[in-house]
Amino acid sequence: RLDYVSIWEDMCYSRGPLISPKLFEEFMLPCYKKLTGFLRSKGIEIIMVDTDGNHEIINDLFIEGGVNCLYPLEVAAGMDALKLRDKYGEKLLMIGNVDKRTLAAGGSALRKEVERKIALTESGGYIVSVDHAVSADVPFHNYVEYISIVKKRFGIER
Template sequence: RAELGSDPLPANIQVNYGPCPRIERQVIEEDDDSVTFTDSWGILRRDLKHGVSMSQFIEFPVKNRADWECFKAERLDPGHPDRLAGNWLAQAQQWTAQGRVLQLGNFPDVGIFGGLRWLLGDEECLLAFYTDPELVHEIMDHLTSVYLAVFAGVVEVLHIDVIHLWEDMCGRQGPLISPQHWDQFMGPNYRRIQDFARQHDIPVTSVDTDGDPDRIIPNMMDAGVNFLWPFEVAAGCDVREMRERYPTLGMMGGIDKRALAVGPEAIDRELERIAPVIDTGRYIPALDHLIPDDVSWDNYRYYADALRRRIGA
């Protein structure tokens, strides 16, 4: 960032939204290529040591209601003193003096669908909407209570600009949760968060959806969400079309990361494609997910310089 002169990201207030006391990382098995370990949510996972790849998720901490009650009692006390421990306030005051945007919420600890998924696992999470909807309600409601308790402690001493939720609830075929289930399970908790944001003059409620969120964007906006990202092109997202359908929605992303692996001409075409959306405002042009490892530094420099010229920076 220093070499490219790019703007700083929103500054995440360094408090504890997740399991508390924290679950210590424990290595179970390791070889030259991978490491298997339990993470800060108690998930057993395997990561490659080299290259870029998603984790292989092996086992999740909640398999039934008894597991949930135990995890909630031991790790999800909204008022646990460790949640607001540390030097986060002094750090945030430095960021404020630097003119940084202050954000509550982060990956991987603040998400209503995201938190359910961390506890149950992908398949069991999706099945639970049908097999045990009461448990889904309980988990989502309680996670929201944890987040709001931490948020409340922070806003007593700081003015916050953004509440961000990590959900990763969409893929190439659209949302993993139907609009109806979103309204039934997630909508009430998003409205709790929006009520909090309104009471404390927090202007932006941001959600990281991944994939193609189009079918649930109206539901999210109705519940107070006003900023979404990353609008992955490989999932069929086109920020030009999104802007036509949702003229007031704040957006970030929408630039096909794959173009950077091809070269300058592909990068120029991609920036030309999204240029009309830049002119509409409420849009931060950015890559639509993590930078692939086949992107050269020269191509990334070219992209950064071309985008800077495009936005007049």
């Protein structure tokens, strides 16, 4: 049995989706409902969409279509997991939203960013993760620092 399904749907850029909400509703929403209905009939409860960019104006449509998890929540595009939690509560699961630029910067900016996002884990439904792939400009010691902050917060010794 599958634990979750991820739909790789890179359909947004920094200012919004590549298609209008109206077109999404007309052409994509019926497909999402059909797919997520089938997946749920097979016992798959977590259905995640992976899209970069700013998808704020179509989040309601994703949810209406049966999606209940979003990733990577790109900070540079204006996505904010704290605001999403305020709007959708725990019905929307989230992964990501740790700004990759603070990972490159390191130091207090990184600690502040990670601690801010870790707070979301207290109510569940959030996995701490960088908001995209770790880029080549991230020094190794910054990545180690990031992992250390997360491990310390969750009491992971090794």
